[in-house]
Amino acid sequence: MADVKRDKPWVMRTYSGHSSAQKSNELYRMNLAKGQTGLSVAFDLPTQTGYDADDPRAQGEVGKVGVPVGHIDDMATLFDQIPIEQMNTSMTINATAAWLLSLYVALAEKRGVDPKLLQGTTQNDIFKEYLSRGTYIFPPQPSVRLITDMITYTVDNIPKWNPTNICSYHLQEAGATPVQELAYALCNAIAILDAVKATGKVSDEKFDKVFGRISFFVNAGIRFIEEMTKMRAFTQMWQKLGRDRYGVTNEKSLWFRYGVQVNSLGLTESQPENNIPRIVLEMLAVVLSKDARARAVQLPAWNEALGLPRPWDQQWALRIQQIMAFETDLLEYNDIFNGSPVIEEKVRSLIEGAQAEIDKVLDMGVVDAIETGYIKERLVDANRQRLQRIEAGEQVVVGVNKYLESEPSPLLSGQDSGILKVDPQAEREQIERLRAFRAKRSQTEVDAALQRLRDAARGGDNIMPVSIAAAHAGVTTGEWANALREVFGEYRAPTGVARQVLHAAETEAAQKVQGEVEELSQQLGRKLKILVGKPGLDGHSNGAEQIAVKARDVGMEVVYEGIRLTPEQIVNSAQEEGVHVIGLSILSGSHDTLVPQVVEKLKAAGMNTPVVVGGIIPPEDAEALRKAGVARVYTPKDYELNTIMSDIVKVVREFNSAVG
Amino acid sequence: MEPSIERIRAGEKGAVAQALNFVEDIRPAMRADIERFLARLEESARRAQVVGITGPPGVGKSSLTSALIRELRQRGVSVGVVAVDPSSKRSGGALLGDRARIRYDVSDQGVFIRSMAAGEQLGGLARASQAAVQVMAAAFDLVIVETVGVGQSETDIEDIADTVLFVVQPGSGDTLQFLKAGVMEIPDILVINKADQEKLARRAYLDLKGSLTYKEVAEGDWHPVIVRTSAVQGTGFDELADAIGAHGQWLEKRGRAAHRRLKAQRWALATFTRLAGELGIEEAGGRKRLLRLLEESEAATHRQCLGLLLDQRSAG
Numbered sequence: 017m018a019d020v021k022r023d024k025p026w027v028m029r030t031y032s033g034h035s036s037a038q039k040s041n042e043l044y045r046m047n048l049a050k051g052q053t054g055l056s057v058a059f060d061l062p063t064q065t066g067y068d069a070d071d072p073r074a075q076g077e078v079g080k081v082g083v084p085v086g087h088i089d090d091m092a093t094l095f096d097q098i099p100i101e102q103m104n105t106s107m108t109i110n111a112t113a114a115w116l117l118s119l120y121v122a123l124a125e126k127r128g129v130d131p132k133l134l135q136g137t138t139q140n141d142i143f144k145e146y147l148s149r150g151t152y153i154f155p156p157q158p159s160v161r162l163i164t165d166m167i168t169y170t171v172d173n174i175p176k177w178n179p180t181n182i183c184s185y186h187l188q189e190a191g192a193t194p195v196q197e198l199a200y201a202l203c204n205a206i207a208i209l210d211a212v213k214a215t216g217k218v219s220d221e222k223f224d225k226v227f228g229r230i231s232f233f234v235n236a237g238i239r240f241i242e243e244m245t246k247m248r249a250f251t252q253m254w255q256k257l258g259r260d261r262y263g264v265t266n267e268k269s270l271w272f273r274y275g276v277q278v279n280s281l282g283l284t285e286s287q288p289e290n291n292i293p294r295i296v297l298e299m300l301a302v303v304l305s306k307d308a309r310a311r312a313v314q315l316p317a318w319n320e321a322l323g324l325p326r327p328w329d330q331q332w333a334l335r336i337q338q339i340m341a342f343e344t345d346l347l348e349y350n351d352i353f354n355g356s357p358v359i360e361e362k363v364r365s366l367i368e369g370a371q372a373e374i375d376k377v378l379d380m381g382v383v384d385a386i387e388t389g390y391i392k393e394r395l396v397d398a399n400r401q402r403l404q405r406i407e408a409g410e411q412v413v414v415g416v417n418k419y420l421e422s423e424p425s426p427l428l429s430g431q432d433s434g435i436l437k438v439d440p441q442a443e444r445e446q447i448e449r450l451r452a453f454r455a456k457r458s459q460t461e462v463d464a465a466l467q468r469l470r471d472a473a474r475g476g477d478n479i480m481p482v483s484i485a486a487a488h489a490g491v492t493t494g495e496w497a498n499a500l501r502e503v504f505g506e507y508r509a510p511t512g513v514a515r516q517v518l519h520a521a522e523t524e525a526a527q528k529v530q531g532e533v534e535e536l537s538q539q540l541g542r543k544l545k546i547l548v549g550k551p552g553l554d555g556h557s558n559g560a561e562q563i564a565v566k567a568r569d570v571g572m573e574v575v576y577e578g579i580r581l582t583p584e585q586i587v588n589s590a591q592e593e594g595v596h597v598i599g600l601s602i603l604s605g606s607h608d609t610l611v612p613q614v615v616e617k618l619k620a621a622g623m624n625t626p627v628v629v630g631g632i633i634p635p636e637d638a639e640a641l642r643k644a645g646v647a648r649v650y651t652p653k654d655y656e657l658n659t660i661m662s663d664i665v666k667v668v669r670e671f672n673s674a675v676g
Numbered sequence: 677m678e679p680s681i682e683r684i685r686a687g688e689k690g691a692v693a694q695a696l697n698f699v700e701d702i703r704p705a706m707r708a709d710i711e712r713f714l715a716r717l718e719e720s721a722r723r724a725q726v727v728g729i730t731g732p733p734g735v736g737k738s739s740l741t742s743a744l745i746r747e748l749r750q751r752g753v754s755v756g757v758v759a760v761d762p763s764s765k766r767s768g769g770a771l772l773g774d775r776a777r778i779r780y781d782v783s784d785q786g787v788f789i790r791s792m793a794a795g796e797q798l799g800g801l802a803r804a805s806q807a808a809v810q811v812m813a814a815a816f817d818l819v820i821v822e823t824v825g826v827g828q829s830e831t832d833i834e835d836i837a838d839t840v841l842f843v844v845q846p847g848s849g850d851t852l853q854f855l856k857a858g859v860m861e862i863p864d865i866l867v868i869n870k871a872d873q874e875k876l877a878r879r880a881y882l883d884l885k886g887s888l889t890y891k892e893v894a895e896g897d898w899h900p901v902i903v904r905t906s907a908v909q910g911t912g913f914d915e916l917a918d919a920i921g922a923h924g925q926w927l928e929k930r931g932r933a934a935h936r937r938l939k940a941q942r943w944a945l946a947t948f949t950r951l952a953g954e955l956g957i958e959e960a961g962g963r964k965r966l967l968r969l970l971e972e973s974e975a976a977t978h979r980q981c982l983g984l985l986l987d988q989r990s991a992g
Contacts, residue, residue, distance in 0.1 A: 511773055592689065593775075
């Protein structure tokens with residue numbers, strides 16, 4: 017063993033952050049002490065969508081799915097006692113990526129660290145935000161401009177930084193097949209690289225460097241051979257793209273560099289301990305073949321479908337990585353699949369399928385394919401098919417649609433029911449810190465910095481230098497984003513739902529629900545009408561989309577307005593549209609604040625429309641919601657859409673017979 | 677329970693919503709009540725100008741509607757919108773997604789949007805949309821009916837709307853051809869949206885202008901107006917609102933019902949000519965006879981007028 021040269025393992029991270037910069041900093045230092053080799057910062061939704069903690073839109077969301085970073089002091093606290101010049105920091109940040117990087121750079125400057133030393137990644141991929149994740153702010157054109165600004169800035173000033181991380185991860189979460197994942201991720205990269213080229217600000221020789229700094233963030237699902245071949249297809253297609261389309265010659269620049277978070281979509285709420293083997297197998301797909309091995313891996317915790325993971329859960333995820341890297345002999349061999357005809361054939365067919373779809377999208381224009389909803393519609397449809405396969409039992413999910421019998425899980429029996437509770441005081445405390453920060457800065461300097469920011473946004477000067485100056489001046493996240501909102505405007509992406517073709521009820525269950533809807537509609541005098549709403553800042557709309565399409569398929573009239581609605585908007589739409597029932601979907605954990613608000617505002621408008629809620633909602637929260645007047649609560653356990661639809665019909669029937 | 681007409685006239689959202697639910701009821705037992713309610717509404721209420729916005733899919737009707745609402749609200753005009761969505765037929769379900777693209781201030785009591793499925797009817801208008809428009813027209817200063825349409829399918833909107841606004845985008849050759857060939861009725865206002873694509877917009881503008889001046893416009897008739905708008909840049913909406921206002925005033929002078937009927941007659945004659953040819957017209961007794969027939973008849977809507985002419989042919 018001693019003479020075997022082992023490969024260097026991938027960077028090991030855990031996607032984390034919650035409550036406050038201080039709490040997250042403690043967590044980071046603890047994780048690093050346990051052998052984690054990089055940081056992956058999860059920001060809360062207000063930070064991701066450019067709102068200060070005291071903005072009404074942020075209510076209920078502060079510190080929920082990540083750490084709130086409102087200004088340079090928060091950034092300093094977040095990296096307290098962490099040497100950022102040595103750290104490899106990945107930030108899951110998109111619409112406000114230029115701002116968070118500016119805060120990071122400003123922190124380095126304050127500490128006397130040369131920004132040239134900074135290493136890491138800003139996710140900064142706006143297209144997949146429009147398609148899946150939902151934390152976009154601005155329209156496509158200015159958004160792409162912000163990304164190209166960051167690319168052209170970092171290539172000179174922070175050369176070790178990956179300014180953008182093209183994500184196919186969220187495409188798979190939205191339902192993409194491997195072919196779609198390949199195709200749309202590469203189209204996305206092409207759109208960005210073409211845009212960089214079009215700025216004329218990067219010389220041909222420097223373009224090699226730009227190309228080499230584009231990294232990817234990929235998903236790995238449970239069909240691990242398919243996933244492994246997908247990664248091999250990715251590397252081949254990327255190299256070809258670099259050579260043919262962009263004339264890249266430097267071999268190192270042509271490497272397909274990617275990080276992975278394994279699939280969260282397939283993690284189950286029932287028998288959650290089964291998620292551990294799933295995570296291990298999914299990880300195998302991206303580390304097994306040396307020629308297409310991930311450069312950074314982060315694993316979800318086993319209990320993600322239940323709620324927020326605790327430090328112990330994250331530790332378990334890290335230990336899986338360490339066992340794989342240090343106990344097994346994985347890193348001692350060259351690529352073990354080279355020359356395998358089965359693997360090569362699979363790779364070839366993936367490339368062929370992906371190339372055909374790429375050609376189609378490039379023909380339309382990538383931005384047009386997004387703005388017209390074409391890509392989104394394809395994803396919604398692919399996801400619908402996936403759910404249908406699970407519901408029909410064609411795709412086995414152990415513990416969900418097969419082998420349901422289970423002993424009570426000791427993992428869930430603790431006092432905390434197996435998940436982390438965010439301190440309910442976190443939001444209030446963050447607001448207090450924000451206000452104290454605002455009080456001590458110079459308003460004149462802030463105003464001047466914001467004016468320079470607006471000028472640069474309007475005029476076309478690179479956004480980075482003025483943003484870094486703004487960070488030093490004490491500008492807040494909300495102020496930065498609002499200044500750009502003034503210049504660029506805000507965007508609403510297509511929902512991908514409106515033009516879905518109708519799917520005939522093929523199964524008995526679907527036909528039965530259709531009959532129930534029809535019968536109730538007759539009794540009501542008009543078609544059963546449902547509003548599907550996503551309140552709050554959470555942009556994970558896959559569930560809401562599938563509910564909307566299914567409700568239509570079984571004969572309901574469905575009003576769906578997409579993501580990021582306020583309780584006021586939802587109540588207003590419900591009233592104007594005269595719906596019989598409201599379905600809310602929330603995955604960010606802010607159901608405890610937002611759902612009661614909707615119920616109260618309904619009452620205030622003199623309405624008593626029944627409300628049902630779906631999301632990652634722990635049992636005791638579900639009980640509280642029911643007490644607050646919610647008719648039903650659905651969680652990931654309820655995967656049969658026909659059953660949910662039938663239940664909604666029942667809710668409306670009961671309600672209407674009760675009121676006469 | 678019958679909705680309160682006073683509260684509808686006051687533009688109270690709750691009352692308007694309740695009335696819309698009420699008139700949508702398809703149960704046969706309700707029909708008489710609904711008719712009676714609508715008749716009472718018609719008698720007791722002022723009636724807003726009804727603006728139909730139509731055009732092929734993808735030309736930006738929703739963003740145009742958003743910007744138009746903003747412009748009208750700035751002028752203090754309250755607006756009701758009936759957004760008609762294409763419907764799926766087999767199961768009767770529908771995805772009503774249009775309001776997602778209309779941006780408005782939710783705290784503003786002067787904007788009310790209702791989505792409707794197109795249902796089985798031709799022309800892209802919901803069975804209940806006529807009644808819904810009537811309710812909205814009693815409650816708000818101006819009513820917008822937004823629907824997809826191209827070619828002949830917008831005849832239904834001609835029957836509902838006082839002012840028809842047809843939206844095209846630069847480079848939409850087919851639509852322009854329809855217009856020029858007379859397959860499509862010339863709308864009261866033609867909007868070239870997405871006019872930020874300047875070169876194309878200019879070409880479309882000149883093209884349309886050419887084909888419109890070529891049409892004869894009789895003394896006292898409305899001269900179709902072409903407006904260029906850009907929702908992205910927010911330009912042209914002032915002019916558009918002015919044009920709508922001007923058409924509203926012209927209609928007041930002219931009489932709305934008479935105007936709508938005249939348009940229906942002209943459309944029916946043109947469509948009949950296209951279907952039957954000049955020879956067919958001769959066989960039916962000639963253009964003059966047909967026009968007189970239409971004028972003397974009870975036929976008011978596009979479909980009724982065309983039906984009358986087609987009957988002549990089979991009779992002859």
